[in-house]
Amino acid sequence: xxxxxxxxxxxxxxxxxxxxxxxxxxxxxxxxxxxxxxxxxxxxxxxxxxxxxxxxxxxxxxxxxxxxxxxxxxxxxxxxxxxxxxxxxxxxxxxxxxxxxxxxxxxxxxxxxxxxxxxxxxxxxxxxxxxxxxxxxxxxxxxxxxxxxxx
Numbered sequence: 413x414x415x416x417x418x419x420x421x422x423x424x425x426x427x428x429x430x431x432x433x434x435x436x437x438x439x440x441x442x443x444x445x446x447x448x449x450x451x452x453x454x455x456x457x458x459x460x461x462x463x464x465x466x467x468x469x470x471x472x473x474x475x476x477x478x479x480x481x482x483x484x485x486x487x488x489x490x491x492x493x494x495x496x497x498x499x500x501x502x503x504x505x506x507x508x509x510x511x512x513x514x515x516x517x518x519x520x521x522x523x524x525x526x527x528x529x530x531x532x533x534x535x536x537x538x539x540x541x542x543x544x545x546x547x548x549x550x551x552x553x554x555x556x557x558x559x560x561x562x563x
């Protein structure tokens with residue numbers, strides 16, 4: 413596939429990854445009763461309990477949490493700190509017309525490593541979390557250097 417096609421697909425995957433992490437965070441909040449703001453407690457024991465019951469069913473918010481809320485927040489923070497810069501670099505490279513098939517494969521590799529990094533982060537899997545992060549960061553740095561014209 414072309415650079416642009418891979419970029420489109422990876423962008424969609426990264427958007428879905430963030431949405432899933434947000435849904436898992438909400439699921440954990442319902443399971444643990446740890447809501448971020450006080451008014452959200454009305455979903456479990458107030459006038460909006462029926463709405464909370466609907467959310468609980470939709471999110472399968474029963475049983476054990478998938479991961480801790482703090483780890484899920486870490487995934488969001490790490491994504492916000494890395495993925496937008498990668499996407500900006502990709503869009504700039506595509507606009508400049510300086511992409512090739514190797515870079516198209518690197519876009520796919522970046523997407524895969526970011527998804528695997530999220531799983532490793534959530535499940536506390538070292539050294540895999542560090543390895544996936546390092547591979548993604550290396551690709552990100554390569555694209556940044558490519559934008560400067562040094563390569």
